[in-house]
Amino acid sequence: MASFAMTRCAWWEISVSVPADAADAVAGIMEAVFAAAPVQCQRAGSSVTKVTVYLPKSARPDSSLIKSLKERISALAVGEAARCLRRIRVSRLKPENWRDSWKKHFRPIEFGGVLLIKPTWSHRKAKPGQTVVVLNPGLAFGTGHHATTAYCLDEIVRFRCGGQPAAFLDVGTGSGILAIAAAKLGYKPVRAIDIDPEAVRSALANARRNKVQRLIEFSAVGLANFKPDSPRTYGLVCANLSDDILLKERRRLARLVDYSGRLVVSGILRKYFARVQSAYEALGFVMERSRTEGEWRSGTFVLTRKSHRPTPKGHEYVQSGEISE
Known part of the structure; x- marks a missing residue:
């Protein structure tokens, strides 16, 4: 998926928290409605996935788009739709908040004691003999x-x-x-x-x-x-x-x-x-x-x-x- 540059413009975040088994369906709906690649985030051990799109616009997203999103989600199974519709959030992100939102979800993580994955902004040092992979968070999974x-x-x-x-x-x-x-x-x-x-x-x-x-x-x-x-x-x-x-x-x-x-x-x-x-x-x-x-x-x-x-x-x-x- 394409990654967005972290420019000085404001971004809008539209997110829906859904059961994990509905995430792919909701992501497909959001991509169709907003013409933007969605991001899916799920905490370890959680059964809930947050599906988010980021729109680089100065004005609030058109209400007709939000209405379309709700209508399409409503077409899902009744139980899933009810849970999803209660969790639609629209918020405006300043450039610094965009960066912070990634930092909340992407922290250094170790695997087997021999591999460390960390974001570009992390200053965490590797342990002796540990291999390090540094990633810049884009929208690629x-x-x-x-x-x-x-x-x-x-x-x-x-x-x-x-x-x-x-x-x-x-x-x-x-x-x-x-x-x-x-x-x-x-x-x-x-x-x-x-x-x-x-x-x-x-x-x-x-x-x-x-x-x-x-x-x-x-x-x-x-x-x-x-x-x-x-x-x-x-x-x-x-x-x-x-x-x-x-x-x-x-x-x-x-x-x-x-x-x-x-x-x-x-x-x-x-x-x-x-x-x-x-x-x-x-x-x-x-x-x-x-x-x-x-x-x-x-x-x-x-x-x-x-x-x-x-x-x-x-x-x-x-x-x-x-x-x-």
């Missing part, structure tokens, strides 16, 4: 605080500490946080893809900030058009995607995981996790571990069937066994 991103970072650290780092692929890179952490922890090669060119630009800027831009290959491409740059596959693939995309793209994702490699899936509402698990187990994966936080559940799968490893044929990757197209 991924600061490490959301349960789904945090799980991916924990797994990146866990596999790094458990053995030799492998080739790494970040699917749906957003801010680039996972790919940057992987590169700084020694994974190589590292590739990161996202269908949103603005997200890729934001990720590349963060990679430069961390001096790892030469260690990561970013691509504005979806899984349907992504091809590994050599016959190898990846020892660790992180896919922080919604359950519908994980299901739709399961065969393409499976082809990218090396035999005995790991696929980390997150971004899944707890009530939909079982169907994602079943779909990947049918492709030869075994769930190694999972974690539930609030409404979200994430999992790590190991590819156990050797026949699922892809082999190159020219520039295409043909899959033998069950997961061939």
